Amino acid sequence: MENLLNTEQMRAADAQTIDSAKISSLDLMEKAAGAFVSSFMSEFSEKYNSIAIYCGTGNNGGDGLSIARMLHDKGFQALDIKIVRFTEKSSADFIANLEALSSYKIPVREIRDAAELTEEPAVLLIDAMLGSGLNKPLSGKWEALVKKINFWNKKVIAVDMPTGFRAEGPLTADDCVVHAKLAITFQRPKINFLLPESAFFLGEHRVVDIGLDEAYIQSLDSPYKLIEKEDIACRLVKRDNFSHKGTYGHALMVAGSAETMGAALLSAEACLYSGAGLTTACIPEEGLTALNSRAPEIMALVRTGAQELDLNADKYTSLGIGPGLGTEANSLKLLTRIMRTYQKPMVLDADALTLIASNYELVQLIPEGSVLTPHMKEFDRLFGEHKSWWERLESGRDRAMTLGCTIVLKNRYTVIFLPDGTCLFNPTGSPAMATGGMGDVLTGIITSFIAQGYKPEDAAMLGVYLHGAIGQKTPDYVIPASDLLRKLPSTIAAYLT
Ligand SMILES: NC(=O)C1=CN([C@@H]2O[C@H](COP(=O)(O)OP(=O)(O)OC[C@H]3O[C@@H](n4cnc5c(N)ncnc54)[C@H](O)[C@@H]3O)[C@@H](O)[C@H]2O)[C@@H](O)CC1
């Protein structure tokens, strides 16, 4: 798992690397610029394109000057440097890089006011004005310049981060930030790159390794972590030679209503396809034919109308509840009854969460160790309105700790809040997954992993990562949830090796 750092910690890692690796800050800047250029060239190889490199006078600007030199050496001819000199302060490494540029025939122009710029003919703009040194919102000359650059609507590639972007803390659409297509960032993504509001300013990001001291970075105390492929491989357990269906547990999925049987089918099938030994779907009578014809492997526990369900809780090794359940009185009765009867960790999703939100006393009945899988709206219904995703990060951590539960807040980079206050970001996923039924499948996978004996936190991590990995692999415009779940067995097997 990769530790994600805040700006202050990143600066400490920078200093520690210079200290421990006996590398000068100038050489580190050279490494960072080299890593940027390699990544840049893999994406933008047309050397005839004109490129304007806007540099500040701090280290982000120093990177920009070094990048200009390297691009020139790689054969990019149509380069043009603009130095934004709104202050007389310059960093030592910026000055050193400006000197190194003196033997190069790259045009350099100093800008002292945004009004000096009328247009920008370059096709591509590299933003090396301000990076992680940002210490307050942009105003005055900076604000005017950023507004002008955004008005030009160029293809902007940011060095480390877009000028004006806050690496952590709440973001709003009103922040004055350079709008960039891509940020090539150093060593770790900024935490805010993983939150949806970053899309106001940034298309995508790539992370490049600049050789910072990894042992030191991993030793720092950060609640924020990024899940890696190895975390999945080392948690997944192979199926034993002499195992049988009883080895892999019995998952019960309480889901569906007459109009939403699809949600029950998808979540129960996801249990089956991710390896539960037995799966039972607790469904209304109207759904029985659909279940039997679509998924003969799945058993039914039929619930009729308001009739109280006689649940033998010992029979099941995991329970998922919520997909397509409905929010009317009968569903509330069913949920309450199940929460009173079943005291092992359960997976709560969709309508179960909405019912808990509007009958908040039910929160007390959530068994410790359970997994809650809300999307943003369900999260806000449960825990109150939040003005930003940063606030959701803070309250998600807080709630996971007080409830002793795992909370899976679904998004492009789904966030998993663990009961110990750790906050895991999942890297896998794709916009092709933005279709109905996806959440039902995820609920089924997590329920299935718990049935098989994985700890709920691990079940959530494995489920979220593998679910996203399938979506990410599809070259198609969209992946229907039922197609995704059929790829679960081969995907899980691929991660086992
Ligand atoms: N490990 C790392 O973090 C490394 C960082 N490097 C580069 O160094 C950058 C950070 O450099 P610096 O710390 O010199 O900072 P920046 O170059 O981001 O900013 C320069 C200066 O601008 C001023 N400033 C901040 N906010 C302002 C505002 N709102 N209005 C006007 N002026 C403002 C501050 O005095 C700041 O020091 C990184 O983004 C990255 O590009 C690389 O060179 C090498 C390794």
Ligand SMILES: [K+]
């Ligand atoms: K920048």
